[in-house]
Amino acid sequence: MFQNYKIKDDFDNTRLDKWFKNQIINIPQALFEKLIRKNQIKVNGKKTKSSYRIKKGDLIEIYNIKNIKPRTEEQKKILYKSSKKERKVYDDFIIEDNENFLVLNKPNGIPVQSGTKSFKNIIDIIKDTKYFNNSKPYIVHRIDKETSGLLIIAKNRKYAQLFTTLFRIRKIHKTYLSIVNGRVNSQIKKLENELIIYENKRKISQNAITKLKIIKTNDNYSLLELNPITGRKHQLRKQLSIIDNPIIGDDKYNFKKTFYRLPLMLHAYKIKFMINGIKYNFKAKYNEKFEKFIKKNF
DSSP: OEEEEEOOGGGTTEEHHHHHHHHTOOOOHHHHHHHHHTTSEEETTBOOOTTOEEOTTOEEEEESGGGOOOOHHHHHOOOOOOOHHHHHHGGGGEEEEOSSEEEEEEOTTOOSSOOSSOOOOHHHHHTTSGGGTTSOOEEOOOOOTTOEEEEEEESSHHHHHHHHHHHHTTOSEEEEEEEEESOOOTTOOEEEEEEEEEETTEEEEEEEEEEEEEEEEOSSEEEEEEEESSOOTTHHHHHHHHTTOOBTTOTTTOTTOOOOSSOOOEEEEEEEEEETTEEEEEEOOOOHHHHHHHHHHO
């Protein structure tokens, strides 16, 4: 027995193996290659390669699909099930909603997607709302769990690929607001560092660049506007710690060990980009605790 799948526009120019793992069953690459060799997966009635880039209208034939077993970890994975009340709350965070993408003001304290240390997440909540009735959410960039602010979520593969490309070629411009410890040196206009990360015990050095503007400052705190040129993991948090002005509420990179019963004072405030000649410019208001801290200390 076999099943047919006709490729839609969303997956045009996608590798066959990636489409299969995303849409059918997430299996090890070695098993997928075996299915190809045994002619259990065909494109338009012909044997092909796993690297073949499928096209809109292609007909994929999969034989004995019931006998194909998914990855063990995929079987164990449990998606977060949000409540109706919880989903309703997100109406207040929506800034833009159109047929191709959604922009929301992410609250701090919740990750974009589930991970090894987190369960509740934005994607699993938002996918069951009215905003994704006829589509599914695609992650095109990430914001730290503790960071609040603007988050773009694509509604189809075409725009997911488009946003991914725009981020890669630095055509999406983001502005953050942050409150940090101490008075920042007024001579600093740009932060540029070699940040170290580790992948599978391998040490990797990454160049990180951020433009910096001081909005308000005193001996205790500074309110900053930050424009990251590069997009490294924890870039802003690491760079501000390096100049001895760690972000208020940061319990990871605040080496002074100063404790605050406050959320991380880092907010993705503005984002702008252009698609098909149309300029998009979005702003997101920071949360109440952020606002109260500014009023009390500046």
